Amino acid sequence: MPQRLPDDPRLRRLVSAQFSRRNVLMGAGGLTLAGLLAACGTGGSTTNSAAGGTPTPAADLSGSEKVVNWANWTLYLDYDDKAQTYPSLDAFSQASGIQANYSEDIDGNDTYFGKVQGQLAAGQDIGQDIITLTDWMAARLIRLGYTQELDLANIPNSANLLENLKNVDFDPGRKNSLTWQSGFAGIAWNKEAVPGGLRTVADLWQPELKGRVEVLDEMRDTMGLLMLDNGVDISGEWGSAEYDAALEVLSKQIADGQIRQVKGNSYKEDLISGDALAVIAWSGDITQLNFEEGDKWEFALPDAGGTLWSDNLMVPIGSPHKANAEALMDYYYDPKNAATVAAYVNYICPVEGAREAMEAIDPELVENPLIFPTEDFLANAHVLRTLSAEEETDFSDRFQKAIGN
């Protein structure tokens, strides 16, 4: 529809000049170019953070919006198959009046980071108020300033966090993160095919297992186990030389055909099909496989030690529901609720007192070292030290090249 132009000729000239078609087109072109140059990069890039600024936390609307959105991994919260509900979560919603929306959105630390990092760098709301990521990725997010500082006064139960998890090197004093569950990476084998069992990572390289061994594509677990096998203290001061030595072992075993494939979660299918007889694996997976497929496999920490990892609850920088998120964290740090979850997920429970609470839920699980590990068992599990930004890029680059990518 044509716009009526003003009668005053000078005004008329101004207005029509403003709206001439060419100008509008040029404006649009300029915008596009500017957009390109200003970083419309895939995966969103980061002029913002590279320029030195970090995103600022969103205003907390918890008072008026009684909602909390939680992104987690699959099979990581007690689930009622029949009713198709998460009983403990529903109980939280009922008691607190906060509606909890739970989604199994996270299927890998790297892929999830790739998905949300552009928005986080810009300080935007990613639609989640709690995200659950593994230590090293939690370290990266906290370092980049992509998480909000927790108000521990709102989470009195956080005092129940196990003593050895209270001070982690990536988040001293647990200001930005709380442990959700922990687990081990170790070795696992088919009991029928390997009746003698395995004791060390080097046992995977015996000729009888040639072409039937698989290792994890999670760099920190596979490389951690290989370095431990070389006698390296992975929590302490180690560097490029130690990493190289372990990487050489990996490359050699791949080149010799000893290692069939380097895999993520899908090594489970290869254990079932029989293509893989011995693997570097996660403890919870083997528990679950034995439960589903008959008791066929055994998991152990190698003599030289296995790795201990944790997944951590964090509030992303753009979340407008931090207080609600804190209420939910507090709820799951209640020993009784923690034990309810542990009885379902079969991972290490990080909450003091949950072991006692478990007596009432499932007394058999109280003695399970994969849920409530003893001091001895824990002494053999090590946390890989946090890598610096340069190391992270450099090590994963070299690891990816070694596994053929």
Added chain:
Amino acid sequence: MSLLARNRGNGPAADASGKAARPGGKDPRSAGEIGAERRRSRMGYWLILPGFAFMLLFFVLPVFSLLATSLYAKPPGADVGQFVPALQFGNYADVLGAYWQELLRSFAFALVATVAALLIGYPMAYLVAVRLRGRKLLQGILLVLIIAPFFTSFILRTQAWKQILADEGPVVAVLRAVALLPEDGRLTATAFAVVCGLTYNFLPFMTLPIYANLERLDTRLIEAGTDLYASPFQTFRTVTLPLSMPGVMAGTLLTFIPASGDYINAALLGNNQDTTMIGQVIDSRFFRVVDYPGASALSFVLMLAILALVILYVRRFGTKELL
């Protein structure tokens, strides 16, 4: 053929306004009718607008964004995932130097898979379109069978292949029994399995265009060939095959292009030594190493290489209908 189609397309419209055929008169259509026709032709432009906007938003803009990202630089001291806009053309040299083998391998695998799919798909299409012509029910059933794999997810089907080709599975057992495979031989985690997976997964893309083409083949031409004492092979080579070239072109392109960029087959059925395809490398650079410029540069190189190969191919073997 395109001329024919145009006539066919216009035929009914001309019939509908019918009166145009009346002899001796001027254009008998009223001004209103002519106006309506003009509006219809202008309507065509409006109808392509959504498609145009869609391509602009989801293809053109991302391509520019990809190009921009591929030239980003990492400033000293930057954290993981932090880059600044720049014009760092060295990114291309870096990734090409590091990954030319994977790039070549992807095209080699895609080529072998395309040829294999053609050898399998052409007879299938010929059977359904020519041999069974007129037997509607049988044709329908076979066509559904050709399309049936699409009813389940790509990843699930490839996963199923892993079980079928597994060391303890039926195929390996038979091959070992007849000594086609050594006692400790295997099929999964080999280049052979990757190419088989690619062939299988893209087979319908090869079969359907050839079917659509052969379905219109005039069988009287084959009879004529036989009447002229041509052997069946000669008839096929000089009559059927040249006539079906548009279908073959479409089928080979639809197979080759996605197969070269595929990474699911190589990831599930391949190993970590000699089966890595470029799609896997891009995935690993983007998500694992968080090297956005490198991943973008590789994607761009892949796109350009495919485009160049397709142009060469169409120039060399192409038929007019495709150009």
